[in-house]
Amino acid sequence: MKRTLFKASVICMLLGGSIFSTQGFAQSDPTGKKRVTDTYAITNATVFTAPGKAGVKATVLIKDGIIMGVGSNLSIPTEARQIAGDSLFIYPGFIDGASNAGITKPKDPEKPENFVSSNPPDEIAGITPWRSAVDQFAMDSKVEDLRKSGFTLIQVVPDGGMIAGKSAVMILGNEASANLIKENTALAASFRGSRGMYPGTAAGVMAKFRDVYKNAELTKTNSDKFASTPGVKRPAINDTYAGMKDVVSKTTPVMFSASSELEIRRVLKLQKELGFNLILTDLENYEGVINEIKASGAKVLIKAEVPDDKAIKAQKEDASADVKAQYARVKEAYDKSIAQAGKLEAAGIPFAFTTAGVKTSDIGKSLKTMIDNGLSETAALAALTTNPAAMMGLSREAGTIEKGKMANLVLTTDTLFSEDSQIKHVIADGYIFDYETKAKKKASDAGNGTGGVKIAGNWDYTTESPAGRGAGVVAIKKEGNEFGGTITYDDPSGSGKATAPIKDVKLDGNSLSFAFEVNAQGMSIVVEISGTVEGNSMEGTMAVGQFGSFPFEATLSPSLTAKN
């Protein structure tokens, strides 16, 4: 299947003339989108070919979406676009074990006239094993965000009810290509009941799941008999059976969503009774059932997320002893939660991640938290690469940087899990995607000293607060040896902008702080802003009286830069 796809895509490119100049197929390209070459050489980079392998200086050569070689003595073809990798670190492209990126839920079918909520048709009750994620998938901004975070292969899970349908593996390469790698990789199931009809609850879903599964088994037995023995009544082949057939034959696993320990136990109970192959997904709380998971032989996808620490941060110093005792329990639960991934590793369970329902931009931070709390970097990388590849049956094609594998790579500015590491390029299916990287937060140009930091001028700023997004301009002027100026802000009375003078402007190294006063309904509130300046940008916080602190970002507007 995959081979054909590869061939197909190559043929497509040839026919479309996308590989020109070097191949002598040069044609006019009115869209201007076709790339100049499909051959790339990232030279002299630090390459981490697989989890647990040390980084080595090497060149990676890719062509036609395939890794042609990794090493230091590669002869680089003339058509290769060379990327200087001297300061770059290369990792295998990440693989998302289960994702809902790019998935649009299909429309609910209309209820028939004789609809009875106690006995609804399967399709309306969320039992649609014949559906495929392929039909629900399209490249969208969520998919692009995933790629930006390093993901090159994703297993997309269809949206739907208790048995939503079959997942599929997609490659996040060129939007215009056919990007399907594998179909029918797993059957997505959950405890999601149907609204206002049977089955409506987790208890109903479990009973119905047994019923669907056992009847699929019986239909299979009857079908086999029908095929082998004359005189046997024809089996009733319906859509549900057609979708369940490969599951009861054990060729397709069930990917069951279970976030808590109790849900995991419920899934394991069903697995034990019915005997299907199992992938557990969406795991959030699982510390207490690691032994049970191991005993079941199930494959594991944990959420690429840690619980938010709002409750921990909201814990106050001056609380009563009773409250402090409760704080301690929440803290204990939190600490256990972020240490879970490390415990899975210690138990020897190879796991991967799911990004379904996860804020993509927080994934890196969450993984770092897991690593800080017991997960090894090797296991974390394996969970992003070789483990999901193995789960999907793609170990030969993906998961490591080796000659002959798919050209899926992540290029970072520092070693993967280090504090300042940023993703500069992602290569997926041999297509290269470039991303902006910010200058390192450590003031590398500090050599200029305080004198080098320019703050005078007009700064466009934005803030985020519970009240919403705020924006305005801070105009900073040098007044003798001091700084002064004005700030515009969204008028709290609700219309337009208000202006106030800024005071207490202090610049210490590249730390800038100032304050201003807002008058709202007869109350005067002092707003204090502090942050660090890097070149033309400033990041910090805005403290609004007793209402709390909020993020503050500003950029020095170049056209209006005041002359000192």
Next chain:
Amino acid sequence: MKKINYFLAALLGLSFSFASAQTPKGSVLIKNATVLTVTKGTLQNTDVLVQDGIIKEVGSNLSAPSGVQTIDATGKYLMPGIIDAHSHVGLDVVNEATSPITAEVQMKDVVNPTEIGIYRALAGGVTISHAMHGSANVIGGQNATLKHRWGTKNPDDIIMADAPRTIKFALGENPTRVHGRGNGIQPRSRMGVEAVIRNGFNEAIQYKKAWADYNAAASQKGSTATAPEYDERLQTLVDILDGKIIIHCHSYRADEIYMLINVARDFNISKLVFQHTNEGFKVAPEIAQYTMGASVFADWWAYKFEVYYSTAFNAAILNANGAITSINSDSAELIRHLYHEAAKTQRYGGMTDDEALAMITINPARQLGISDKVGSIEEGKQGDLVIFDSHPLSTYTVPQMTFVDGVKYFDIKEDKNDQRLAVSPTEMVEDVYLRIETERCMQDTEHLFEMASNLFNQN
């Protein structure tokens, strides 16, 4: 596959919790208590020895085998663990309210052993509760009998493995409101309720025959028979007809109670218990003759139309007519003081101590099919026991310790402020203030009156 797992387990020395996992069994010697055996009278200054979860000996001057803890209960009362025949504590889902018959649904699938209500029930001396499906459907789901082994996160540890299967039925306003008025399907009336039950059982008889025919044919050589459709719902009704499941039926009115007795007799069903049964006193002789009795409230009624004709003498009348009678809670609050509820039958009906205590011990045990194992203090029974500081039917009594299978799960002296088993890592903790107003009955409320008068004076 399994072989490999077992092999690996042996190789790695891992302890896997397979279904055969043992629940904890304890040993304890309780000395010098007033022992309320319920079935064998009251024994003064008596010792009870529990070994490996089983009551080994009841007598005097018993000595503890080595390693067995002795508890001095001088001046205290020891009774069998209280059994609540109607509860929903420890369930994540109560009602699969989407079909008039949901016999295939199992409460055992959705047991939550970390629910704090279980610990609170233990603090009220309750060692076993009957975690029931709700009453939205004529034939609801199958219930779970729970032993309150607090401290585990594994539901299997608190499901009483040796209890027989039971199932929830419901008559009257609830199923007719949900399905008839709510969804426009049968049953819309009490007649419809009866029809749903009879049709269900008749379909089950056909289902049983279809499978029996298939199994007989399939064993013949050269058979062309194919398996009929599998239906856990009908199979469960077949199991009821075969006497494998005890029906526990939510009911209020005498006419519908008598209706179900007749339906049961027509289908040869004798394992039937009525729940609530507020008008049970009107058909007490029939309940006594044909069923496993009634589980009732001590004095709770008038919360909907069909529950107006009620009396606090209900339990006593049922009992006097020879019906097995139990007092239940159906509430996470009432479950904490079922001993008070039982005591009400002494005020309303003059029950003896043993009769009143039987209503929360041996009688519910009989209705749940577990009276050979629990419900009284007898040698050979499971070591489910409660120590009270005074007679459990006294208004002033306070439970001191509760044991399940000889293991102490509640001790008033070791009761921590926070007994939760599961805490969310994202829980915002709010300060809770509990004040005791001891000075004057309206102290610190003056400002409320000021505010009220200000409001009046405004316009």
